[in-house]
Amino acid sequence: MPATAADPQLDAFAAAFDDFVRAAKRARARVEPDALLTTSQYDLLCPLLDAGDGAPLGLRELARAAGVSAPTATRMIDGLAARALVTRERSADDRRAVRIALTEDGAAAVHQQRARQHARRRALFDQLSPGERRAAARVLARLATAYERVEH
Amino acid sequence: MPATAADPQLDAFAAAFDDFVRAAKRARARVEPDALLTTSQYDLLCPLLDAGDGAPLGLRELARAAGVSAPTATRMIDGLAARALVTRERSADDRRAVRIALTEDGAAAVHQQRARQHARRRALFDQLSPGERRAAARVLARLATAYERVEH
DNA sequence: TATTGTTATACTCTATAACTATA
DNA sequence: TATAGTTATAGAGTATAACAATA
Numbered sequence: 001m002p003a004t005a006a007d008p009q010l011d012a013f014a015a016a017f018d019d020f021v022r023a024a025k026r027a028r029a030r031v032e033p034d035a036l037l038t039t040s041q042y043d044l045l046c047p048l049l050d051a052g053d054g055a056p057l058g059l060r061e062l063a064r065a066a067g068v069s070a071p072t073a074t075r076m077i078d079g080l081a082a083r084a085l086v087t088r089e090r091s092a093d094d095r096r097a098v099r100i101a102l103t104e105d106g107a108a109a110v111h112q113q114r115a116r117q118h119a120r121r122r123a124l125f126d127q128l129s130p131g132e133r134r135a136a137a138r139v140l141a142r143l144a145t146a147y148e149r150v151e152h
Numbered sequence: 153m154p155a156t157a158a159d160p161q162l163d164a165f166a167a168a169f170d171d172f173v174r175a176a177k178r179a180r181a182r183v184e185p186d187a188l189l190t191t192s193q194y195d196l197l198c199p200l201l202d203a204g205d206g207a208p209l210g211l212r213e214l215a216r217a218a219g220v221s222a223p224t225a226t227r228m229i230d231g232l233a234a235r236a237l238v239t240r241e242r243s244a245d246d247r248r249a250v251r252i253a254l255t256e257d258g259a260a261a262v263h264q265q266r267a268r269q270h271a272r273r274r275a276l277f278d279q280l281s282p283g284e285r286r287a288a289a290r291v292l293a294r295l296a297t298a299y300e301r302v303e304h
Numbered sequence: 305t306a307t308t309g310t311t312a313t314a315c316t317c318t319a320t321a322a323c324t325a326t327a
Numbered sequence: 328t329a330t331a332g333t334t335a336t337a338g339a340g341t342a343t344a345a346c347a348a349t350a
Contacts, residue, residue: 009285014273016292023299029219040317059332067181072318074333079316096326096331120302121166127298132291133161139284139291140168146279147175150272192340211309224341226310231339248308248349 031120036109040066044076045086048102049110056089056099085109183272188261192218196228197238200254201262208241208251237261 032038037045044066051057063073077100080086085106091097102110128136184190189197196218203209215225229252232238237258243249254262280288 009282009289010274010277013277013285013289013292014270016289016296017273019296020292020299023296025219027299027302038316060330067177068317069319070332071320071334076317091331094327094331096324098332118166121169122162123302124295124298125162125165127301128294130161132294133165135287136291136295137161137165137168139288140165140172142280142284143276143288144168144171144175146276147172147179149279150179150275190339212307220340221342222309223311223343227340243308246308246350248347250309 027120031116035113035116037113040068041076041080042110042113044068044073045080045102045106045110046114048086048100049107049114054101056087056101058091058097059100062100080106179272183268187265187268189265192220193228193232194262194265196220196225197232197254197258197262198266200238200252201259201266206253206259208239208253210243210249211252214252232258 028039044062047062047065048055048057059073059077060070062077063070066073068076077086077088081088083105084103087101087103089099089101091099125133180191196214199214199217200207200209211225211229212222214229215222218225220228229238229240233240235257236255239253239255241251241253243251277285
C-alpha cells in the first residue's frame with residue numbers, strides 16, 4: 001500500500017518522535033495554567049532579561065528574536081505594559097524608536113518562568129540513568145543540527 | 153549565584169533540549185505556511201482518518217482525542233464544515249449527538265498533512281548515521297516515558 | 305439528573321496592509 | 328527613500344459559563 005518500501009528503523013524513529021511530542025505537549029498543558037507568562041510572552045521578554053539590569057531594547061529587536069512580526073510584538077507589549085511588566089518609552093536620540101524595559105515585576109515574572117522551565121528539565125533529567133543522560137544530550141544536540149540542514 | 157550547585161551534565165542536557173526545541177520550531181514555521189490544515193486541525197481530524205472509510209465520530213470524542221474543550225472543537229468543526237472538509241449530521245439513534253465525518257477533500261487534506269509529516273521525519277532521519285538513528289529512537293522513546301512519570 | 309452539543313463572551317497569538325513619524 | 332513603530336483588519340485557537348435538547 002505505501003508508495004515507498006517499509007523501513008522498520010524509520011518507523012521506530014517516527015513513532016518515538018510522535019510519542020515524545022505528545023508527552024511534551026501534555027506536560028506543558030499540565031504546567032502552563034497558573035504561569036504568569038505564556039510561552040510566547042516569555043520568548044518575547046527573555047532578551048530583556050539576558051540584556052540585564054533594566055537595559056532597554058527596541059521593539060523590532062524583540063520581535064525578531066522571538067520570531068514574530070512587529071505588529072504582533074506591539075500587541076503583546078501593549079498587554080504586558082498594561083500589566084506593568086514592561087515600560088515603553090520613546091528614545092531620545094532616535095525619536096522613531098521605542099525603548100522597552102522590564103519593570104521589577106516583569107523581571108520577576110521572567111525569572112519565575114525560567115526557574116520553572118529549569119525545574120521541569122531537571123525533573124526529566126532526574127528520571128534518566130547516567131548513560132541515558134549522556135545519550136539524551138548527544139541526541140538532542142544532533143537532532144538540532146540535523147534540523148538546520150534539512151532543505152534550507 | 154544559583155541557589156543549587158551547578159551540574160555540567162544537566163546544563164548540557166538543558167542546552168541541547170533548548171536547541172532542539174528552537175530548531176523544531178523554526179522547521180515547523182518554514183513548512184506550515186502553505187499547508188491545507190493547521191496542526192490543531194490535523195490533530196482534531198486524525199481520529200477520523202484512523203477510524204477509516206468515512207466512519208463518523210462524535211464531537212466530544214474528537215475534542216478529547218485532540219486535547220481541546222468541546223466549544224473549541226465546535227468552532228473548529230464550524231470552519232472545517234464551511235470548507236467542506238467534514239460533514240456534521242445529527243445522529244438518528246441519539247438525537248443529542250452529532251456524527252462528524254470526513255469528506256473526500258477532508259480525507260485528502262489529512263492524508264496530505266500526514267505525508268508531509270512523514271517526509272519531514274524522513275528528511276531528519278536521513279541526516280543521521282545508522283548508530284545515531286538507533287540512539288535517537290531509543291532516547292526519544294525514553295524521554296516520552298520519563299515525561300509521563302514526572303510529578304503526575 | 306446526566307449527557308451532548310452550541311452560544312455567548314473574552315482573551316491571546318498570529319499575519320498582512322496601510323499608515324505616521326522620523327531619519 | 329528607508330526605517331521604527333502603530334493601527335486597521337482578519338482569522339485561528341483557546342477557555343469558562345450558560346444554555347438547549349435529549350436521554
